[in-house]
Amino acid sequence: MSVTIRDVAHHAEVGLGTVSRVLNNSPLVSVATRERVLQAIAELNFVPNQSARRLSMGKTLTIGVIIPFFTRPSFTPRLSGVESALSETHFDLLISNVDIKSRRDDCFRGFTRRNRVDGLLVISLPPVDQEIPLLSNAAVPVVLIDVNDSALTGLHRITVDDVAGSKRATEHLIQLGHRRIGMVGDYLDTPFNFTSTRDRYWGYRQALQEADIPFTPSYFCEGEHGRHEARHMAHHLLTMEERPTAIFATSDTQALGVLEAARELDLSIPNDLSVMGYDDIEMAEYLQLTTTRQLLFESGQRGAELLLELIATPESYDTPVHITLPTELIVRGTTAPPCGVLP
Amino acid sequence: MSVTIRDVAHHAEVGLGTVSRVLNNSPLVSVATRERVLQAIAELNFVPNQSARRLSMGKTLTIGVIIPFFTRPSFTPRLSGVESALSETHFDLLISNVDIKSRRDDCFRGFTRRNRVDGLLVISLPPVDQEIPLLSNAAVPVVLIDVNDSALTGLHRITVDDVAGSKRATEHLIQLGHRRIGMVGDYLDTPFNFTSTRDRYWGYRQALQEADIPFTPSYFCEGEHGRHEARHMAHHLLTMEERPTAIFATSDTQALGVLEAARELDLSIPNDLSVMGYDDIEMAEYLQLTTTRQLLFESGQRGAELLLELIATPESYDTPVHITLPTELIVRGTTAPPCGVLP
DNA sequence: CTGTTAGCGCCTTCAT
DNA sequence: ATGAAGGCGCTAACAG
Numbered sequence: 001m002s003v004t005i006r007d008v009a010h011h012a013e014v015g016l017g018t019v020s021r022v023l024n025n026s027p028l029v030s031v032a033t034r035e036r037v038l039q040a041i042a043e044l045n046f047v048p049n050q051s052a053r054r055l056s057m058g059k060t061l062t063i064g065v066i067i068p069f070f071t072r073p074s075f076t077p078r079l080s081g082v083e084s085a086l087s088e089t090h091f092d093l094l095i096s097n098v099d100i101k102s103r104r105d106d107c108f109r110g111f112t113r114r115n116r117v118d119g120l121l122v123i124s125l126p127p128v129d130q131e132i133p134l135l136s137n138a139a140v141p142v143v144l145i146d147v148n149d150s151a152l153t154g155l156h157r158i159t160v161d162d163v164a165g166s167k168r169a170t171e172h173l174i175q176l177g178h179r180r181i182g183m184v185g186d187y188l189d190t191p192f193n194f195t196s197t198r199d200r201y202w203g204y205r206q207a208l209q210e211a212d213i214p215f216t217p218s219y220f221c222e223g224e225h226g227r228h229e230a231r232h233m234a235h236h237l238l239t240m241e242e243r244p245t246a247i248f249a250t251s252d253t254q255a256l257g258v259l260e261a262a263r264e265l266d267l268s269i270p271n272d273l274s275v276m277g278y279d280d281i282e283m284a285e286y287l288q289l290t291t292t293r294q295l296l297f298e299s300g301q302r303g304a305e306l307l308l309e310l311i312a313t314p315e316s317y318d319t320p321v322h323i324t325l326p327t328e329l330i331v332r333g334t335t336a337p338p339c340g341v342l343p
Numbered sequence: 344m345s346v347t348i349r350d351v352a353h354h355a356e357v358g359l360g361t362v363s364r365v366l367n368n369s370p371l372v373s374v375a376t377r378e379r380v381l382q383a384i385a386e387l388n389f390v391p392n393q394s395a396r397r398l399s400m401g402k403t404l405t406i407g408v409i410i411p412f413f414t415r416p417s418f419t420p421r422l423s424g425v426e427s428a429l430s431e432t433h434f435d436l437l438i439s440n441v442d443i444k445s446r447r448d449d450c451f452r453g454f455t456r457r458n459r460v461d462g463l464l465v466i467s468l469p470p471v472d473q474e475i476p477l478l479s480n481a482a483v484p485v486v487l488i489d490v491n492d493s494a495l496t497g498l499h500r501i502t503v504d505d506v507a508g509s510k511r512a513t514e515h516l517i518q519l520g521h522r523r524i525g526m527v528g529d530y531l532d533t534p535f536n537f538t539s540t541r542d543r544y545w546g547y548r549q550a551l552q553e554a555d556i557p558f559t560p561s562y563f564c565e566g567e568h569g570r571h572e573a574r575h576m577a578h579h580l581l582t583m584e585e586r587p588t589a590i591f592a593t594s595d596t597q598a599l600g601v602l603e604a605a606r607e608l609d610l611s612i613p614n615d616l617s618v619m620g621y622d623d624i625e626m627a628e629y630l631q632l633t634t635t636r637q638l639l640f641e642s643g644q645r646g647a648e649l650l651l652e653l654i655a656t657p658e659s660y661d662t663p664v665h666i667t668l669p670t671e672l673i674v675r676g677t678t679a680p681p682c683g684v685l686p
Numbered sequence: 687c688t689g690t691t692a693g694c695g696c697c698t699t700c701a702t
Numbered sequence: 703a704t705g706a707a708g709g710c711g712c713t714a715a716c717a718g
Contacts, residue, residue, distance in 0.1 A: 052458075
């Protein structure tokens, strides 16, 4: 059916092993024979069969990545980073988008065995307790990206200090003179249990506390992720009796919803209301949104790079690698001192 | 090393073939033995080796997709559509992001052979002449998405009538009373040769012609894709002596750049300038951008569905399938009659 | 340096 | 309904 290594061997009048050597850049081939084989390969238009190589080598030559909601603007750059790190290599990229819980569980189980992938990247999805040993004893190396949980110290991770980033963001608002600061975020408890959501919540709480501003539960709104949902939450906050003068959205996407709500209510930004996002997605700059930048692309890239090293030389990594990426406050146009207050 | 079908056979005290049959849901197994095998599988925690299956079956159980710039907001939904169609199946999704020409060529060659993928989806990338036979005679079925070229009638395709969509968009502007209509778009000629770019250009030209508005070359700007580049082009247009009263950007992303340029120049939208986008990406609604909606997600989904059918029953598709997806003009807030002109 | 051989783990006839 | 045997295309270890 298809031309095989055997045909090439015949054609080049060499042994079958020699062809294999040429294919794998073995130095144990004379220049002359190598030339001959290469030519035969070209003439026959031969391409090695991946499945056969993989079976024979006991490797899959592919990297798996488990990522939730890969179309969200904050996930795409992460994926892109992974892709860029892998594009130089011969590894295939097997992406599993999980947006329902059951798929998530399947992927965790399926990918931790050797015969699916040679290494696994998990993005934003913290393993539950019983899965931790699964990952740390996995047949293949695993790197967690954007999963910040102290129970995970046994695993390789690329994380962001969201508590600090969020605290810093809140402090910015406080320094501007705001005291009534609302928060619009994802549900703290979801089937996926994103750690970033909670970390950002705690950063906010900490900043308030250190500034001696009491936490007002009614200023904290949690809901489904998304612009529309955020708009509703913000609308609710902004029509309260004593409405917040600033709203911190835990993602830029949600900040857009807040801006929409403000528009509906004819509140001018930043005079009537300060709005703060998180992530610094592409659109944030366009919208002049004050936000906290995290290195989304880099997180994917470095995670993938680490994974590649783990695959290449597992022995040099007996202790888990933990890289923390910095965040940066990006002050743009949606934050200002509250009405009537001078800095 | 890993538990194999052989171990299962031993454990269940059956032949090795029987285990295979159970694995493949063959009806040729008695309920009793099936139970026994299933239990052995569970007890041994056996998972079949993909590479081995693939080699043995001569299938790869994976679908390849070649997509350029997969982080662009108009490509992500297409990919998402593909993913959604595949998530129900047992097919793996092998994504190749090509953003440089050489990778593109490699992918075209590499993926058209049987041993890489069982089917190929090509998004937005028209094959060059010499590649057409490669694709139509490919060892595996191929479906082109968003590639609109009359030379491609021999291939299965999901397309959008961009000429019509673009013409309609331009007509909208004309009907509002605009006569000086600028266009900001991608380079017409690029290494990738996106057909949509050219189609949109021609739709624009056609609409002008039918309305007896002469085409003004200086009103047409082409450049690298992206918001910033579009901003520069728009800036140029808007500082001309007789500047356009409306600008049609050939993508929403570029429309954002146009809006930015208008902001810089203190032009109010839509009074001083009408802006029209294309695609209807997620952000368009938020920005109240008038645009042309195309079914991005559906294009990916239907392409993948078609491909799956082609793989399953190739014999029932002796003649190429060509599905054209509709576009829809979405009038929002960035277009209005030109200053001083009543509709 | 090169040819030969024995698997890699599974599917698929072929007998039974 | 079931077991045994051959082969998918390649790599790697071996002998020369």
